[in-house]
Amino acid sequence: MLAGAGVGEAMAAGDDNLPPNVPEWMKTLGSSVTAHPYGMPSQYEKNVIRRNVGWLTATEESSINFTPIHELDGIITPNGVCFERHHGGAPDIDPDQHRLMIHGLVDRPLIFTMSDLMRFPSVSRIHFIECPANGGMEWKGAQMDGVQFSHGMVHCCEWTGVKLSTLLAEVGLQKSAKWLLAEGADAAAMTRSIPLDKALDDVIVCYSQNGERIRVENGYPLRLLVPGWEGNVNVKWLRRIKVGDQPWHHREETSKYTDLMPNGIARQFTFVQEANSVITSPCPEKPMKFGKGFYEIRGLAWSGHGRIKKVDISTDGGNNWHTADLQTPVLSRALTRFRFPLQWDGRPMLLQSRAMDESGYVQPTIEALRAVRGLNSIYHKNSIHTWRVKPDGEVENVQIA
Amino acid sequence: MLAGAGVGEAMAAGDDNLPPNVPEWMKTLGSSVTAHPYGMPSQYEKNVIRRNVGWLTATEESSINFTPIHELDGIITPNGVCFERHHGGAPDIDPDQHRLMIHGLVDRPLIFTMSDLMRFPSVSRIHFIECPANGGMEWKGAQMDGVQFSHGMVHCCEWTGVKLSTLLAEVGLQKSAKWLLAEGADAAAMTRSIPLDKALDDVIVCYSQNGERIRVENGYPLRLLVPGWEGNVNVKWLRRIKVGDQPWHHREETSKYTDLMPNGIARQFTFVQEANSVITSPCPEKPMKFGKGFYEIRGLAWSGHGRIKKVDISTDGGNNWHTADLQTPVLSRALTRFRFPLQWDGRPMLLQSRAMDESGYVQPTIEALRAVRGLNSIYHKNSIHTWRVKPDGEVENVQIA
Amino acid sequence: QTKPAAHKPFGFGTAATKEQIAGWNIDVRGPDGAGLPPGKGTVADGEQLFMDQCSACHGEFAEGAGRYPELIGGRGTLNSNDPRKTVESYWPYAPTLYDYIRRAMPFGAPQSLTDDQVYSIVAWLLNQANVWPEDKTLDAAGLRQVKMPNRDGFLAGDPRPDVKPDTCMTNCRKTPPKITSDLAARLGVTPTQKTAD
Amino acid sequence: QTKPAAHKPFGFGTAATKEQIAGWNIDVRGPDGAGLPPGKGTVADGEQLFMDQCSACHGEFAEGAGRYPELIGGRGTLNSNDPRKTVESYWPYAPTLYDYIRRAMPFGAPQSLTDDQVYSIVAWLLNQANVWPEDKTLDAAGLRQVKMPNRDGFLAGDPRPDVKPDTCMTNCRKTPPKITSDLAARLGVTPTQKTAD
Numbered sequence A, B: 001m002l003a004g005a006g007v008g009e010a011m012a013a014g015d016d017n018l019p020p021n022v023p024e025w026m027k028t029l030g031s032s033v034t035a036h037p038y039g040m041p042s043q044y045e046k047n048v049i050r051r052n053v054g055w056l057t058a059t060e061e062s063s064i065n066f067t068p069i070h071e072l073d074g075i076i077t078p079n080g081v082c083f084e085r086h087h088g089g090a091p092d093i094d095p096d097q098h099r100l101m102i103h104g105l106v107d108r109p110l111i112f113t114m115s116d117l118m119r120f121p122s123v124s125r126i127h128f129i130e131c132p133a134n135g136g137m138e139w140k141g142a143q144m145d146g147v148q149f150s151h152g153m154v155h156c157c158e159w160t161g162v163k164l165s166t167l168l169a170e171v172g173l174q175k176s177a178k179w180l181l182a183e184g185a186d187a188a189a190m191t192r193s194i195p196l197d198k199a200l201d202d203v204i205v206c207y208s209q210n211g212e213r214i215r216v217e218n219g220y221p222l223r224l225l226v227p228g229w230e231g232n233v234n235v236k237w238l239r240r241i242k243v244g245d246q247p248w249h250h251r252e253e254t255s256k257y258t259d260l261m262p263n264g265i266a267r268q269f270t271f272v273q274e275a276n277s278v279i280t281s282p283c284p285e286k287p288m289k290f291g292k293g294f295y296e297i298r299g300l301a302w303s304g305h306g307r308i309k310k311v312d313i314s315t316d317g318g319n320n321w322h323t324a325d326l327q328t329p330v331l332s333r334a335l336t337r338f339r340f341p342l343q344w345d346g347r348p349m350l351l352q353s354r355a356m357d358e359s360g361y362v363q364p365t366i367e368a369l370r371a372v373r374g375l376n377s378i379y380h381k382n383s384i385h386t387w388r389v390k391p392d393g394e395v396e397n398v399q400i401a
Numbered sequence C, D: 001q002t003k004p005a006a007h008k009p010f011g012f013g014t015a016a017t018k019e020q021i022a023g024w025n026i027d028v029r030g031p032d033g034a035g036l037p038p039g040k041g042t043v044a045d046g047e048q049l050f051m052d053q054c055s056a057c058h059g060e061f062a063e064g065a066g067r068y069p070e071l072i073g074g075r076g077t078l079n080s081n082d083p084r085k086t087v088e089s090y091w092p093y094a095p096t097l098y099d100y101i102r103r104a105m106p107f108g109a110p111q112s113l114t115d116d117q118v119y120s121i122v123a124w125l126l127n128q129a130n131v132w133p134e135d136k137t138l139d140a141a142g143l144r145q146v147k148m149p150n151r152d153g154f155l156a157g158d159p160r161p162d163v164k165p166d167t168c169m170t171n172c173r174k175t176p177p178k179i180t181s182d183l184a185a186r187l188g189v190t191p192t193q194k195t196a197d
């Protein structure tokens, strides 16, 4: 092996390991079954990482990083690269000393240990979580030269925990109960108000992510999973749920996570992540580098309203559309992988994907979205995304009218 | 935080972090979004690891380790703890210098780079892979005091790659083609013969596992996925496929992976992993430590013949059975999580699970299996497993008649 | 003993005592100030505290420093092209300010201020925002009465979907596509794809 | 340009040259020895090579050392309670021995022997197994003619399912359950659940 050679780019290696030669890794034993009790990716995959945008936030503890969606396949996001968003850093919590308190308009305020919570009936569901600021840097124009940054505030995992409705039955809701406040055990003591209807419907108090315990960055040892709703309400490091009769109007649901309209009025409690999609191959990070010919266009679609029903692809900036294949099973409120076979003639393209969900909602153009919402609402920018493909196969993030 | 205190067991912590006190991790910033570009589990989860059985094999490079299935939830196995089985260690392959050669009874023998392979139409499927020796230590009697060791040679991931049928169409099969030989680029140059029917049906040449590139331990950068068939044929580090007209009868399909019957005749090419199941909670590692009362019995079922149709639970050693809930969606040839609510009266139990699949196959008792196969066939021991639960909640691996 | 459990409490968890709840029950509700603790503070004390503990990030006039948020100013900008969303211009409820400072500020040392200190800082900030007199002591009752400038600036019902579905498949465009923004590749604001160590 | 690609070769990959194939095409087929390379070897050379390169693990008589596999012996044990599966007793085809040694042995240094050396080692092992005369040079033609003792010991068709489905739900047992094996917790062969560092 060419030790010392740059990882992640083609090596001028000679052909020692290529046929007809026997590669060196066939001539000597590899690593043993005790070498990696908990494994990590190959040394050659060091480019598959979360990345942040330094200029975006004042600090790196109240900040965001992005899932490398251009490097991923299928619908499951591996835990190591699920995007992070936190407001006071990711706390290193001892699970034996972590508690969930549920109180307020309840008959029996209770405190649960992790061990208590794991005794309840459990459920597992595959769902996406998306930050509502995903794409928010692009309201005014194309800005990020990469799909990791334009769409990477999303991940999709199998979550396991106890239904919140089970815990609420345990404490006994009082008649006047209508909203909950969920609070995190981080240095921001993050809070969000959640309507009781949703809480009793499908919200899960989760302790596992893709089989193993939740990662520190994603809420260890306990977080809310609020299927299809904006990431921020999926409160991480969950320590407290208070039952009340009205929302709290806390900082994260007034100052932030509200959508300012051109008339100066802001929408509040816009919870659902409407249908969105993006082509992850090609993209600026993965140009069409083989010239004319066959390419499989690959991408992700998702909707907070349920299942993705259809994804269409356009190569001419939305004049004509062709329906892509969806990876099955298509799961409700989960990432959905689409694939489309394209025979490229080498001419420039304006490549787009357009998702539809089972509610009948169709992803809008950026023009249509701006016509209603203007340029300053930050959140919920789920418009059809355009990649300009140049004759040399380079891909650029552009916006079109 | 009590730095230096033992991880993985309850700490005599004082109550500094417990209500009404504010836990220390809420008073100071946690780690930033640049701290862990690729994340790892919490420091408190150091017990969730693959483990090996030292006395089982002569070396640790031709050996096995086991998935900690007692620590996992849902159906996805995180890549870091997928069991490993290899015959010459896990090679550290440079993907840029890895090649797949397809030749033999083909019209156009071809060599593919990783980049070539990723250009083809791709598919993603969630499937289990199980070593046919899973449970093999227990043919003669209960031996392993833990479900990690009695059943941990299985994992379930979302695999992505190109269908083998696509590649075979590319090279052009000759009329006489009937079998393939798949060969790994490890120090064992592992080979297995695979019938063409299966190859053309659902076999995938995979480069991704749970979204990211396959882990070194599981075949990086390329492996076969042969849905439902014994782990060994899912050749890792795949470097060569040769097309032929009959099987090769190589060492791994004669000396090994053949099932010796009491009459001295061995079954060969017993590919399918028949339906299997096991209760993962409780188990020896996870006793019923809360005394009488409610427990959710949790476990895993799977079948190489397709979907799991039903899992029954018995607490009285198979006299009476009760149907468990199956986590949806139930996927073909994937781990299936079952759950069963149990009100324990504190008396001893002989706890069992019994899986049925869509082919109508029902997991047999160990007696029934031994009556046909004797004690020396090593592989394919998929019998109903029995946990003895003692009044103190301790769980032991036993066998019953 | 194998019958599924009937619907009744499982009995897991421990009763939360009044004292335990009191320690963790830090939330203050915006509209009615429910949860505001006893105590009080003055604008003058608040000024001192803000200079010591907050101004490094938020500026001596709470105008913000570097990329840290500005807390004051911005009135009348919300319907402009460059809205400035501050406590003064944007926040609908004054008690939320108490809640947030207590739970999250100063950044890096949250829950380190006494209840009175938080009242003082809130008093100073509200005074800077021109909604609290300089010489008046602030307490729970006072805070409940403050009407923030943008009190009526929020729409609680979610009016989405707010765009019409367009499912056209063929010849959908009236005009050829026109690129309206194509600077991303040249702006130079995208982090390079360098690898972790 | 957006029409799905028709069914024809995609054109990816590179033609494999004869030379490239030759270097990687190491498999030898068991039943007919297809793929056996030219060359030859003697029992005497094989003995020396085995002592030098193999006996540390497999023993001087190929009887196995420690937990390393025994390669010789075990005839007549396959239908006993304690079957010994060796090259001599179990392997159906002699060319497979050539294939396996070349691809995987010596453990840790596979593909390091010359084709002639492999013939010699195979000759010695087959001689130990009493299926090859001591003084005869072994080559491809010779190896193809060897009939291994367990040649007919394998059933190629998979006869499963080989147990009847039992779907009984209630009162299924004729006799109360009897524990036939319960030593697992006391055997002491299970690794402790200690953590990784």
Ligand code: HEC
Residues within 6 Å of the ligand: A058, A059, A062, A086, A087, A088, A188, A251, A255, A256, C050, C053, C054, C055, C056, C057, C058, C068, C069, C070, C071, C085, C086, C087, C097, C100, C101, C105, C106, C107, C108, C121
């Ligand atoms: C070390 C830097 C730092 C210090 C010191 C600091 N803050 Fe902050 N402050 C921040 C950051 C960063 C944010 C944004 C946090 C976020 O969005 O997650 C913030 C946000 C705020 C906000 C919310 C602004 C908005 O519009 O939503 C208020 C109010 C606030 N700080 C008040 C204070 C007060 C009062 C103090 C002192 C007691 C203080 N801060 C000290 C960094 C600081």
Ligand code: HEC
Residues within 6 Å of the ligand: B058, B059, B062, B086, B087, B088, B188, B251, B255, B256, D050, D053, D054, D055, D056, D057, D058, D068, D069, D070, D071, D085, D086, D087, D097, D100, D101, D105, D106, D107, D108, D121
């Ligand atoms: C360092 C130890 C070591 C050395 C040296 C070694 N072997 Fe092995 N041998 C092994 C191990 C370990 C296995 C089992 C490998 C496996 O199952 O993956 C094995 C397996 C075999 C087998 C297959 C046994 C069976 O029944 O399936 C044969 C044949 C064999 N070795 C021949 C040789 C020959 C010939 C040499 C010398 C040229 C050699 N070995 C050198 C360790 C060794």
Ligand SMILES: [Ca+2]
Residues within 6 Å of the ligand: A007, A008, A009, A010, A011, A044, B095, B096
């Ligand atoms: Ca590389």
Ligand SMILES: [Ca+2]
Residues within 6 Å of the ligand: A053, A054, A055, A059, A060
């Ligand atoms: Ca930075």
Ligand SMILES: [Ca+2]
Residues within 6 Å of the ligand: A145, A284, A394, A395, A396, C185
């Ligand atoms: Ca570019």
Ligand SMILES: [Ca+2]
Residues within 6 Å of the ligand: A095, A096, B007, B008, B009, B010, B011, B044
């Ligand atoms: Ca612990």
Ligand SMILES: [Ca+2]
Residues within 6 Å of the ligand: B053, B054, B055, B059, B060
């Ligand atoms: Ca060992």
Ligand SMILES: [Ca+2]
Residues within 6 Å of the ligand: B145, B284, B394, B395, B396, D185
């Ligand atoms: Ca025990």
Ligand SMILES: [Co+2]
Residues within 6 Å of the ligand: A132, A230, A257, A258, A269, A270, A271, A272, A379, A380
């Ligand atoms: Co919103």
Ligand SMILES: [Co+2]
Residues within 6 Å of the ligand: B132, B230, B257, B258, B269, B270, B271, B272, B379, B380
């Ligand atoms: Co088999």
